Amino acid sequence: MHKTLIVTNDFPPRPGGIQAFVHNMAVRQPAGSVVVYASTWKDGREVAEFDAAQPFRVIRDRTRMMVPTPRVTRRAAEILRAEGCTSVWFGAAAPLGLMAPALRRAGAERLLGMTHGHEAAWAQLPVSAQLLRRIGAGTDVLTYLGEYTRSRIARAVGPDAARRMTQLPPGVDESTFRPDSGGDAVRARLGLSERPVVVCVSRLVPRKGQDTLIRALPRVLAAQPDAVLLIVGGGPYRAELEKLVDTVGVRSSVVFTGAVPWAELPAHYGAGDVFAMPCRTRRGGLDVEGLGIVYLEASATGLPVVAGDSGGAPDAVREGETGYVVPGTGGEQLLAERLVRLLGDEGLRREMGEAGRKWVHAAWRWDMLAERLTGLLRER
Structure with missing residues (x-):
């Protein structure tokens, strides 16, 4: 079975829009097709109970803010190989997408980075724009929310990576958000x-x-x-x-x-x-x-x-x-x-x-x- 490693700092029960986006996408992937490597956020029963209730394995890093350090990159590569993953999905392309070249060397055949609003802000600053260009070069596809974020990010990542961008916004559960919601x-x-x-x-x-x-x-x-x-x-x-x-x-x-x-x-x-x-x-x-x-x-x-x-x-x-x-x-x-x-x-x-x-x-x-x-x- 094709299997994907999700590498993300943003994952429930930590609250937030990116967290909800990544989780809602993850639980709708085919059974047995994903494993999550995420930051700890905080210790305690809430995180443990949440992880145990998921339909996939969640591996927590000891850090509360996951960034692409050498240690985190090595750990991601270890999980990739141990779990037999052939693709990697970065919950937020910046900055975790900087790990893409190392994970490709570890065996990843397909690397995808989700972008959100903060990458559009990164694109406006010279240093962070250069990091976005590296992320675009290292991944196979970057997603974008809408035309505003696409246009900003595309200028930073360069023409080749821009051609490989595709729209993937968060969705809405219309069975939950409905006129008779209470x-x-x-x-x-x-x-x-x-x-x-x-x-x-x-x-x-x-x-x-x-x-x-x-x-x-x-x-x-x-x-x-x-x-x-x-x-x-x-x-x-x-x-x-x-x-x-x-x-x-x-x-x-x-x-x-x-x-x-x-x-x-x-x-x-x-x-x-x-x-x-x-x-x-x-x-x-x-x-x-x-x-x-x-x-x-x-x-x-x-x-x-x-x-x-x-x-x-x-x-x-x-x-x-x-x-x-x-x-x-x-x-x-x-x-x-x-x-x-x-x-x-x-x-x-x-x-x-x-x-x-x-x-x-x-x-x-x-x-x-x-x-x-x-x-x-x-x-x-």
């Missing part, structure tokens, strides 16, 4: 049953644009006085957002849930009438949205979406069909106009929500994307 119960519990709800599901960090939503809220309330902004998630920016709510004077119209268990996220999407996350690019393009899977999860739930224009976020929206894209910086007025229009037009919300769910089914299903990855790992 949103009514969440609304009732939070006392929002009779109110128009704009929901934002994301980590609370400046790039995601929750502050822009708060600043736009007075304009929304002028047209929809009962509207409420439901901010779902935790993160280091919460204290600043709480202060901003009081400064703007919209305390009665904003609800913070804090961090929510993953199993409860679909219901929290479903608690909204509209999904909005006006993300923005920061730090001269180094802090940028790679794709924005939350928009697609909201679409699968049947919501129209309003996205910011940071990086690859527009790749997750069909403008005017599944939602709208607004400027992530200085876009409060247009954001408010889009929200007012959607909150005031139930037919438009339903039309966009249905279009979004159809698009997810046609182009963003996990099973379809995992099958694409299986093919990429077996090409010669």
Whole structure:
């Protein structure tokens, strides 16, 4: 049987988007076809129980942050040979893809590197761009999330590696994210049953644009006085957002849930009438949205979406069909106009929500994307 070694620093139960991406792809590969070599993240029962529940072997390195040191590279080569793997899949191409030449010498016939948003940032800095070029030369294929990340990474890796790039974004489980996900119960519990709800599901960090939503809220309330902004998630920016709510004077119209268990996220999407996350690019393009899977999860739930224009976020929206894209910086007025229009037009919300769910089914299903990855790992 063809067998793949997954080398990744990003793997559950460590939380995060790349972790979920790699894991969802891994569990959908043919039985017995993968083995995972991952960082430890932290000691304890949580990691051990998670690993034991997986349908494949998980080998943990002692380090909590896996980088391509000589020791890690040697260990990866040992596992490759011991497990009889003929291909290698780097959960994040940068920096682990730097191990590619050594693993090819150890017997790997096919090497694939997944790229995410951070590689697009690497491409803008001279030293890290040179490392990306080495990674592109050492691997057989690099994947990309969407056109934004492809264009940035392609310039760094050079024409030969760019020709071997192929799109492989994360997917959406439409059986989990669906219109009847339990949103009514969440609304009732939070006392929002009779109110128009704009929901934002994301980590609370400046790039995601929750502050822009708060600043736009007075304009929304002028047209929809009962509207409420439901901010779902935790993160280091919460204290600043709480202060901003009081400064703007919209305390009665904003609800913070804090961090929510993953199993409860679909219901929290479903608690909204509209999904909005006006993300923005920061730090001269180094802090940028790679794709924005939350928009697609909201679409699968049947919501129209309003996205910011940071990086690859527009790749997750069909403008005017599944939602709208607004400027992530200085876009409060247009954001408010889009929200007012959607909150005031139930037919438009339903039309966009249905279009979004159809698009997810046609182009963003996990099973379809995992099958694409299986093919990429077996090409010669």
